[in-house]
Amino acid sequence: MQHLAAASSGQQSTLSPLFYLLPLVLLAVMFWFSRRRQKQFAAAQREIAVGDQVSTTSGLLGTLVALDESEGVIEAAPGVQLRFDRRAIVPRRLTENTADGTSTPTEPTDRPSDDQKA
Template sequence: MNQGSQTASLILLILPLVLIGFMLWSARRRQRTLADFSASLQVGEEVVTTSGIFGRITEVEDDRVRLEAAPGVVLTLDRRAIGAKVAPGGDVTTDTDGRD
């Protein structure tokens, strides 16, 4: 084997490892961002769920939130079901994707 083909073979071996490493790093970063977002939820905040239900948080427990979707209609949801916060002007801020 000559030097050029050895280099190409080495690149073909290393490239998939680099790609897998990047994908794992990206997944961990996304998971950390989602965990931080979930931990930041507070009573009184307007939010939208991942299924599109808008409401105001009325109670925060360990892994659950209570969301008032309409007057007198309170839903109990897993924290992970909250997809984004709603800004005072009604704009949805997607803190979870880093693109506000």
């Protein structure tokens, strides 16, 4: 009986390092994906220019009419211009999936579709 107890405690000690290593590996993977997403976001912010269709992190859509190092001005509707911190402005990527699985750019529209008019 003592032999079984010794054998089972030996198995636990070999599994123990793996048990502690797995959460560390998962944390490293999470940090890696987070860092990659941050780099993509920073690259997208560097690419924006006046005249681009943009959105804010809060969901406001519009056209970028002015941009400097710290803030940008978005025209949400004709004559309605709003100032935002530059970090809150991101490019708007409007794409539509086609039947063959590729994406094509679409034009924004302010008009409701025929389905929404009814």
